[in-house]
Amino acid sequence: MVCSSPLIIALDYPHADQALAMADRLDPAKCRVKVGKELFTSAGPAVVEALQAKGFDVFLDLKFHDIPNTASKAVKAAAELGVWMVNVHASGGRRMMEACREELEALTLPQKPLLIAVTVLTSMSAEDMAELGFGSPEQQVLKLATLAKNSGMDGVVCSAMESALLKSELGQSFQLVTPGIRPEGFGSGDQRRIVTPSKAMLNGSDYLVVGRPVTQSNTPVDVLDSIINSLQ
Numbered sequence: 160m161v162c163s164s165p166l167i168i169a170l171d172y173p174h175a176d177q178a179l180a181m182a183d184r185l186d187p188a189k190c191r192v193k194v195g196k197e198l199f200t201s202a203g204p205a206v207v208e209a210l211q212a213k214g215f216d217v218f219l220d221l222k223f224h225d226i227p228n229t230a231s232k233a234v235k236a237a238a239e240l241g242v243w244m245v246n247v248h249a250s251g252g253r254r255m256m257e258a259c260r261e262e263l264e265a266l267t268l269p270q271k272p273l274l275i276a277v278t279v280l281t282s283m284s285a286e287d288m289a290e291l292g293f294g295s296p297e298q299q300v301l302k303l304a305t306l307a308k309n310s311g312m313d314g315v316v317c318s319a320m321e322s323a324l325l326k327s328e329l330g331q332s333f334q335l336v337t338p339g340i341r342p343e344g345f346g347s348g349d350q351r352r353i354v355t356p357s358k359a360m361l362n363g364s365d366y367l368v369v370g371r372p373v374t375q376s377n378t379p380v381d382v383l384d385s386i387i388n389s390l391q
């Protein structure tokens with residue numbers, strides 16, 4: 160199944176059966192899916208394979224952050240699982256990111272995953288960053304995204320609030336994956352740097368990650384269709 164949609168639905172569930180039931184209501188031509196820490200810890204590689212068997216491209220969002228050897232071997236394992244996208248934390252540093260890239264380059268797979276680095280989590284506000292002794296989210300995102308690009312990453316995870324800046328500073332082909340997407344009228348929850356789907360696309364995001372607005376809705380397919388309509 161070839162998917163040209165920018166939408167990635169975060170299947171944040173405690174058990175595989177819930178994730179697979181939601182996947183059955185989704186169309187792999189209209190969205191990709193994301194498996195994160197909760198679902199992967201509970202259900203393991205089998206749930207990734209089950210989603211792939213249903214025709215979905217899978218973003219394995221485990222945000223590896225470890226010494227270069229450990230992180231790069233984890234990226235290799237993800238690639239061998241056939242995922243479409245995998246990520247690491249940019250704050251793991253240049254040597255860690257370069258090791259991950261080298262591990263992928265050494266593989267002889269027909270299709271390798273996109274290798275993406277997380278900059279500053281979309282749940283982090285300016286106040287949260289100051290408390291950690293960092294500058295503004297925008298400054299830190301630009302710093303980490305520049306390092307990620309120079310370390311061989313295909314793109315970064317950031318808020319769509321930073322997409323226009325990153326496209327202008329780092330170029331159109333550097334992929335921007337943006338969670339913290341909230342259609343009008345949906346609560347932000349724990350997210351702090353939120354953007355609507357249409358504004359995120361206007362700002363230059365390549366991929367929009369949407370979780371609870373779809374997965375916690377009584378009418379998930381209607382919500383997804385209305386997001387798709389808002390992008391046209």
Ligand SMILES: O=c1ccn([C@@H]2O[C@H](COP(=O)(O)O)[C@@H](O)[C@H]2O)c(=O)[nH]1
Pocket residue numbers: 169171195277279280281282316317338339340348350368369370371372
């Ligand atoms: O900076 C980040 C990185 C990852 N995420 C993940 O995206 C989804 C967002 O879910 P919502 O329910 O739409 O808030 C979730 O799986 C996070 O782990 C992120 O939000 N921010």
